[in-house]
Amino acid sequence: MIRGRFAPSPTGELHAGSLVAALASWLDVRALKGEWWVRMEDVDGPRCLVDSAVSILHQLSLCGLHSDSEVIYQSRRNSFYEQALHQLIAKGLAYPCACTRKEIEEQQANLGLSLERHKSAVYPGTCRNGLHGKPARAWRFNVVKWSELRGSPEVHWTDRRLGPQSQNVQEEVGDFVLKRADGMWAYQLAVVVDDAAQGITHVVRGEDLTDNTARQYLLQEALGFEHPHYMHTALVLGPKGDKLSKQNGAKALDLSSPQAVFLAMQSAASTLGLSTLAQPVSESADLDLALSTWTKEWAQRYLRASP
């Protein structure tokens, strides 16, 4: 069974950028004749709002995008993440870490590590061999050990749009967090556990997330999961050429009428390189027709060339 997903973090309503990810993942599974599941990535408790999840689902339904399964909430799936962490601990691939953010920065400065990657330098591995008598705060994945076991720190994968990718996770990222000091599950662990548990075969999401894929590959290997196929789509850019986000002034989507919905979808489709269709009259049939036209175009454009 082909299965894709849209996995928003409910920290606000959908904006033009997140609608592109929703539409792209929907078109992809429709073109592949699979299922599309919506998953609320609300592990980051304090930042996630129940109202946002409700609004997002309403916005998606106005756009004709309906989940083929019951919507899944990560905040209700603690036991699955706990189980995966225990599996990694049992294999010696996860270790507790006592370092505070400030201590990590000091260790990095002492080692001359620069802050080049997303403004956070590689974790220097301070607690890899023990806590030095300090209390545990977070849990980290032992990238060094897993790299040895798998025979290489280099992860190679092929993106369906961007082509061959590689990353040396050990050098470029380091031992990354699985469970945070505040007790929240890290995105990397939750996403890998859920993609596997839900049988997701095709992940389609924004290009800003490309860099996470190598880490997710390593966790999938270590937990014995299959790798889904990955595709990262073009982003909607904000006024300064950076990714559109709530922080840089993404406006709320106007979905106040069938015409407004059509225009929002049209603009998402054009970010994906799909054609602009004739202006609608007022009926939702226009949207259904547009979605089926874009599905055919998607198949032409992305399925034929896919590795």
Ligand code: GLU
């Ligand atoms: N929850 C993530 C976000 O909203 C998406 C994660 C994913 O698609 O893997 O940015």
